[in-house]
Amino acid sequence: MPPRWSRVPTRDDADYRRLDDRMTFATHVAAFSALNSGMWFFRTVQKADWSWSPIVTSVWFAVLLFHAVYIFAIADYSETPESTGSK
Template identity: 55%
Template sequence: MPPRWPTKPDRQDPAYRKIDDRMNFAVHVAIAATINSGLWFVHNLKAATWEWLPWVTAGWIGVLLVHLIYISAIANYSQKST
């Protein structure tokens, strides 16, 4: 049985914002892993090399690292004043 949110989902709720940001990060990681592994698979099958591929992978890892730092250290999940 899938987990359920105890209340009606509301972006104003700090706990909901925190879990939503973490789920978005997980989706971002999954997309990056899927695309990068596909690119490296095709790269390994081809006789020619893609010199730009390590830069793409390193850049995407950098973006993921910045995203992780933001959600773990910078994002403010305290109650918003309305």
């Protein structure tokens, strides 16, 4: 069941931005897991010579790692002046 939001969701709301960014990251992890496991499964089953598959996995993992660092360490979820009413 999707999460319920007690107020009108807006990108100005710090809690909403945090939740939205983390849900986007979870979708990124799910896509990485599903597509890479499928790629490696078919590569193994077909005994294919896909020399590009380690590169795709490595680059995508690096992007995923940067996404995680940004979401959990760099992103600033403090209230914006527009959402508090002061300028």
